[in-house]
Amino acid sequence: MKNLISMRDLSKKEILYFMEIAEKIEKGELNLNMDKKLAALLFFEPSTRTHFSFATAMKKIGGQTITMRGTSSSSVKKGETFADTLQTIAQYAEIIIMRSPIEGAARYASEVVDIPVVNAGDGANQHPTQALLDLYSIIKTQGTLENLTIGVAGDLRFGRTVHSLVQALSEFTPRFKFISPSFLKMPTYILDDLLEKNIKFEELAEIDEKIDELDILYVTRIQKERFADPEDYEKVKGSYILEKSMLSNVKENFKVMHPLPRVDEISTDVDDTEFAYYFPQAKNGVYMRQAIISILLGGVK
Amino acid sequence: MKQLKVDAIKKGTVIDHIPAGKGMQVADLINISGENIVMIGISLHSKKVGKKDIIKIENRELSQEEINSIALIAPSATITIIKDFDVIRKAKAEIPESIEGLILCPNPKCITNSEIIKTKFKVTDEKPLQVRCHYCEKKYLVEEVKIKI
Ligand SMILES: [Zn+2]
Numbered sequence: 001m002k003n004l005i006s007m008r009d010l011s012k013k014e015i016l017y018f019m020e021i022a023e024k025i026e027k028g029e030l031n032l033n034m035d036k037k038l039a040a041l042l043f044f045e046p047s048t049r050t051h052f053s054f055a056t057a058m059k060k061i062g063g064q065t066i067t068m069r070g071t072s073s074s075s076v077k078k079g080e081t082f083a084d085t086l087q088t089i090a091q092y093a094e095i096i097i098m099r100s101p102i103e104g105a106a107r108y109a110s111e112v113v114d115i116p117v118v119n120a121g122d123g124a125n126q127h128p129t130q131a132l133l134d135l136y137s138i139i140k141t142q143g144t145l146e147n148l149t150i151g152v153a154g155d156l157r158f159g160r161t162v163h164s165l166v167q168a169l170s171e172f173t174p175r176f177k178f179i180s181p182s183f184l185k186m187p188t189y190i191l192d193d194l195l196e197k198n199i200k201f202e203e204l205a206e207i208d209e210k211i212d213e214l215d216i217l218y219v220t221r222i223q224k225e226r227f228a229d230p231e232d233y234e235k236v237k238g239s240y241i242l243e244k245s246m247l248s249n250v251k252e253n254f255k256v257m258h259p260l261p262r263v264d265e266i267s268t269d270v271d272d273t274e275f276a277y278y279f280p281q282a283k284n285g286v287y288m289r290q291a292i293i294s295i296l297l298g299g300v301k
Numbered sequence: 302m303k304q305l306k307v308d309a310i311k312k313g314t315v316i317d318h319i320p321a322g323k324g325m326q327v328a329d330l331i332n333i334s335g336e337n338i339v340m341i342g343i344s345l346h347s348k349k350v351g352k353k354d355i356i357k358i359e360n361r362e363l364s365q366e367e368i369n370s371i372a373l374i375a376p377s378a379t380i381t382i383i384k385d386f387d388v389i390r391k392a393k394a395e396i397p398e399s400i401e402g403l404i405l406c407p408n409p410k411c412i413t414n415s416e417i418i419k420t421k422f423k424v425t426d427e428k429p430l431q432v433r434c435h436y437c438e439k440k441y442l443v444e445e446v447k448i449k450i
Contacts, residue, residue: 006438082416104412104436123410125438189440 003110003117004292006126007164012171015135019145021300022136022284022291032294034063039293040093041067043120044100049260050120050129053282054097057289061299066093083112090115095297098122116296124160130259131164133288134218137281138169141255142215145172153179153207153240154220154265156186161259162220163190170194176201177210181236184226206239208246211254217242218257219265244269257281313337313359315381316371318347323375324354330370330403330448337361350377369397373404373430373443399423400432405447411437422446 001014024030039058043051051067058065068089082105089096090113098106099120106119106126121127139145150169152162156178166176166186170193178186178201185203194201204210211217222240227233241264242256258266258278270276294300319327321344333339338359347353368380372394382390402419413420413436421435430443 008438101410102412102415103408103410104434104438107436108412108416108418123437 001295003106003119004128004296005107005110005117005119007128007131007168008126010128010168015132015168015171016145018132018288018291018295019136019139021295022132022287023140025290025294026284026287030294030300032061032290032299034058034061034294034297034299037063037094037297037299038092039063039065039095039097040089041065041120042089042096042098042100043067043069044098044102044105045121047099047121049282050099053285054118054120054129054289054293057286058293060286061290061294063094063293082108086112089113095293097293118292118296121160124158127160127164129285129289129292130161131168132292133281133285134161134165134257134259135168136288137255137257137277137284138216140284141277142253145169147173147175148215149175149177149213151177151179151207151211151214151217152186152220153217153242155184155222155226156180156220157184158226159220162218163187165218166190166194170197170199174199177204177214178202179204179207179209179240181205181222181240184222207242211246212249212251215251215253216255216257219262220259221261221263221265241265241267242270243267244273247273247275250275309386310340310357310359310383311386312384313357313361313382314363315383316356316358316363316375317353317379317381318350319354319356319375319378320350321352321354324356326374326448327354327371327378328356330374331358331363331367333358365392366397368392368394370394370400370403372396373400374448376430396424396427396430399435403448404432406434406437406439407441407445407447408434408437408439411439413437 041051041054055065086109095116097118097120098109101123103123103125105122106117110117119126119128142148156162219242224233254275255277256275260278260282324341324343328341340357342355344352345355362382371378378394380392381388400422404420404422406413406420411434422432425431425433425440431440433440
């Protein structure tokens with residue numbers, strides 16, 4: 001594998017290989033030495049957390065990073081094409097990690113340069129490293145990715161993260177419970193895909209409605225700005241806030257995940273329960289990104 | 302009833318049974334230039350389809366790729382290649398597996414709309430005809446996309 005652009009490109013076997021390598025890295029079973037390897041972090045849109053996670057991952061495997069920020073149009077203004085910018089950077093670095101608001105930017109980059117490209121998020125399209133770290137968090141807490149009951153709550157209409165996650169889990173016969181306000185429901189094209197694959201799902205309106213059946217509850221933020229009328233937001237937001245009191249009868253293996261940053265959709269009193277998993281999830285992101293970079297750089301034998 | 306005749310051609314391609322009104326679009330699609338003599342019949346009577354458009358191009362044999370691109374606009378079209386007034390080949394426009402450089406992605410955030418890149422689409426479903434952009438991965442009905450001409 002040369003690039004990581006979209007979950008759509010990955011087979012089940014490849015997904016599981018990423019899991020296996022991340023686990024070995026976490027357990028210290030792999031001696032990775034990316035000495036003299038340089039990752040170019042191209043962030044054409046701000047994302048402090050993702051940048052931090054990648055920079056940490058690269059440093060932990062002995063590599064180094066350079067960062068270029070700005071908008072993808074900034075170099076265009078100087079008269080240089082995006083392709084030329086990429087080709088130039090490819091002369092300095094061994095791998096490009098790219099975040100862009102432009103959809104398909106990472107795919108295009110991978111066609112322009114000879115070095116590996118990692119998509120660190122392209123607009124509303126894909127964020128495969130997030131999807132892989134989410135899967136890694138699920139496999140770590142559940143021991144498997146197969147036959148799980150997964151609740152996904154929040155903004156399911158615009159949430160790129162949940163789309164990738166649902167898409168990735170579809171390979172593993174899951175049962176989904178989608179919990180959202182009616183106008184932020186999972187898009188029909190995703191539901192159609194699930195129907196086609198015979199995957200069971202139901203749509204719910206309250207976060208705790210069937211919480212006792214879940215193995216995982218994946219919570220995402222509902223942005224106030226999505227609502228035309230702020231009053232509508234105030235009316236519904238209570239239905240999508242997870243509170244400690246809702247957790248009295250959940251399954252033993254139940255875990256709450258969140259891509260972070262959170263606003264108030266998970267009440268802080270959940271944090272010190274055994275079910276909170278969002279901070280370890282962020283840590284898993286570093287292991288997964290170490291695995292991704294090492295595999296693409298050919299450092300895993 | 303008197304029927305306006307579109308002359309037979311000695312050598313070239315005839316695209317028949319184009320749904321009425323789509324003829325000009327098909328002509329643009331296959332990029333008819335001034336080099337060849339072209340006859341375009343608009344709203345002709347047809348026993349099969351009621352009304353149809355027809356295009357005859359002299360001295361040009363369309364490639365299968367060009368023929369397939371016609372399927373995007375006029376899936377019912379029939380294509381006949383002619384030499385010495387004889388039919389040497391009849392072809393049906395077939396929906397291709399992938400479509401390159403022919404259609405524009407309707408997604409304003411797609412890289413193909415901010416960089417000069419040849420667009421690439423995969424046909425995901427045939428009925429109704431749907432395509433997925435290779436870059437932004439959005440799926441569209443063929444009626445939703447703009448044909449690049
Ligand atoms: Zn596109």
